[in-house]
Amino acid sequence: MTLVAGVDSSTQSCKVVVRDLGTGELVRSGRAAHPDGTEVDPAAWWSALQEAIAAAGGLDDVAAISVAGQQHGMVVLDAQGRVIRDALLWNDTRSAQAARDLIDEVGAEEYAARVGVVPVASFTATKLRWLRDAEPGNAARVAAVALPHDWLTWRLRGYGPEGESELGPDLEALTTDRSDASGTAYWGAASGAYDLDLFARALGRSGREAGSGAGGDAVILPRVLGPSESAGRTPSGVLVGPGAGDNAGAALGLGAADGDVVVSIGTSGTVFAVTDAPIADASGTVAGFADASGLSLPLIATLNAARVLGSIADLLSVDHDGLSALALSAEPGSGGVVLVPYFEGERTPNLPDAKASIHGLTLASTTPANLARAAIEGMLCGLADGLDAVRAAGVRERRILLIGGAAQNPAVAQVAAQVFDAPVEVPAPGEYVADGGAVQAAWALTGTRPTWTVETSAALPVDTRPVIRTQYAAARA
Ligand SMILES: Nc1ncnc2c1ncn2[C@@H]1O[C@H](COP(=O)(O)OP(=O)(O)O)[C@@H](O)[C@H]1O
Numbered sequence: 001m002t003l004v005a006g007v008d009s010s011t012q013s014c015k016v017v018v019r020d021l022g023t024g025e026l027v028r029s030g031r032a033a034h035p036d037g038t039e040v041d042p043a044a045w046w047s048a049l050q051e052a053i054a055a056a057g058g059l060d061d062v063a064a065i066s067v068a069g070q071q072h073g074m075v076v077l078d079a080q081g082r083v084i085r086d087a088l089l090w091n092d093t094r095s096a097q098a099a100r101d102l103i104d105e106v107g108a109e110e111y112a113a114r115v116g117v118v119p120v121a122s123f124t125a126t127k128l129r130w131l132r133d134a135e136p137g138n139a140a141r142v143a144a145v146a147l148p149h150d151w152l153t154w155r156l157r158g159y160g161p162e163g164e165s166e167l168g169p170d171l172e173a174l175t176t177d178r179s180d181a182s183g184t185a186y187w188g189a190a191s192g193a194y195d196l197d198l199f200a201r202a203l204g205r206s207g208r209e210a211g212s213g214a215g216g217d218a219v220i221l222p223r224v225l226g227p228s229e230s231a232g233r234t235p236s237g238v239l240v241g242p243g244a245g246d247n248a249g250a251a252l253g254l255g256a257a258d259g260d261v262v263v264s265i266g267t268s269g270t271v272f273a274v275t276d277a278p279i280a281d282a283s284g285t286v287a288g289f290a291d292a293s294g295l296s297l298p299l300i301a302t303l304n305a306a307r308v309l310g311s312i313a314d315l316l317s318v319d320h321d322g323l324s325a326l327a328l329s330a331e332p333g334s335g336g337v338v339l340v341p342y343f344e345g346e347r348t349p350n351l352p353d354a355k356a357s358i359h360g361l362t363l364a365s366t367t368p369a370n371l372a373r374a375a376i377e378g379m380l381c382g383l384a385d386g387l388d389a390v391r392a393a394g395v396r397e398r399r400i401l402l403i404g405g406a407a408q409n410p411a412v413a414q415v416a417a418q419v420f421d422a423p424v425e426v427p428a429p430g431e432y433v434a435d436g437g438a439v440q441a442a443w444a445l446t447g448t449r450p451t452w453t454v455e456t457s458a459a460l461p462v463d464t465r466p467v468i469r470t471q472y473a474a475a476r477a
């Protein structure tokens with residue numbers, strides 16, 4: 001039996017799966033928590049990865065591994081390969097003004113045409129512009145910029161600061177992949193290349209792709225690998241795949257095909273599909289990302305997803321199952337109660353300074369059941385608005401695949417069928433981002449993309465209840 005491993009280094013935790021190359025059967029798995037917060041020392045990810053690998057039985061009998069990770073995080077390294085400051089994550093909104101500045105300088109239309117996205121606080125370029133303006137001393141020390149999955153792949157291959165690694169700080173060895181590069185806002189899915197002018201506008205320093213040999217004091221950007229290109233090997237000889245952004249990893253893990261729209265409800269909420277042609281939405285609503293198979297991944301993301309439910313469950317002193325039971329005991333529309341869940345600001349719509357709000361409370365409607373259902377309805381209405389935007393970009397769904405930690409909540413699946421106006425399928429409980437890493441590892445090892453079977457645990461027909469989105473739209477306006 002040949003084994004391959006996949007990693008999901010996401011916002012809240014690191015998950016590792018070990019699967020049989022031939023059948024895709026899950027053989028072992030492990031996980032480890034990440035610190036909370038929107039800026040994190042990457043050393044915590046490295047520790048969690050090692051802990052999760054150990055919990056998954058180690059890599060001694062594993063032939064290949066690949067790391068998928070949360071997108072956009074800004075990992076800045078000095079010339080000695082040391083992390084200069086904590087990484088700003090995708091959900092950190094301090095670079096919102098930097099995003100507006102970059103749009104003012106370049107123009108939204110041109111930005112979208114050049115790299116398929118329009119800057120928002122989530123994207124790496126805006127974080128680099130913030131670093132230039134807020135921490136010029138740190139910006140001057142930057143020798144390389146990597147994404148979370150790039151940096152973990154580099155460390156896994158034995159690179160890192162002297163004394164902390166076997167191979168030392170070779171920044172030229174940094175690699176990334178198309179999907180994660182397309183989330184930086186200085187690499188384009190359509191061009192397949194870095195836009196070094198946009199990078200320079202962000203950090204105020206010139207950049208170059210690793211291995212380009214230009215030298216000088218240009219900031220090194222990871223070499224962009226193809227979908228099945230190996231990044232090298234671990235010091236013990238395990239083949240390492242190119243890795244991916246987590247959403248592209250999920251698409252690989254699901255085997256998402258034409259007609260599939262994936263809705264992921266984890267720390268972030270995302271709606272995405274795999275398409276042949278890249279998109280360029282000058283409104284900035286739909287990001288024209290690349291996928292991890294050589295195609296494209298139009299995507300919207302919300303800042304407020306699973307943790308909306310956790311917050312309201314805590315308020316009601318119930319667990320996930322308790323929240324589900326309460327929500328299912330209320331009627332669609334939650335008795336008129338609407339939660340607009342912009343607890344962390346919001347990315348879609350781009351309202352980084354927004355706060356959450358509750359509407360429609362009366363003495364009769366203020367019940368735990370209505371509040372529980374309103375939390376689920378509000379969170380899903382935000383994603384339904386995103387689905388409308390993805391549809392407007394030309395995507396036509398045959399089915400919605402519901403994944404992420406909150407997808408296993410019965411009330412979430414039922415309300416999803418009431419707001420998405422499409423059939424909803426819930427794949428069997430699993431870590432589909434990490435599974436995508438395992439698919440990548442198998443692909444890099446054999447040269448052939450595996451077609452493992454994905455089981456479905458629930459299938460819900462369309463059950464549209466218009467009141468839910470109608471009252472949400474009125475409250476959100
Ligand atoms: N049954 C459930 N109902 C609602 N939320 C859940 C449920 N199970 C897990 N979650 C939430 O899902 C989130 C973890 O999902 P995950 O997809 O692993 O997140 P990420 O990949 O962003 O780290 C946590 O916020 C957790 O509280």
Ligand SMILES: O=C(CO)[C@@H](O)[C@H](O)COP(=O)(O)O
Nearest residue numbers: 010011070071090266267268
């Ligand atoms: O910013 C995005 C996509 O653009 C997020 O999807 C991040 O990639 C975080 O993913 P999770 O931790 O929620 O899985």
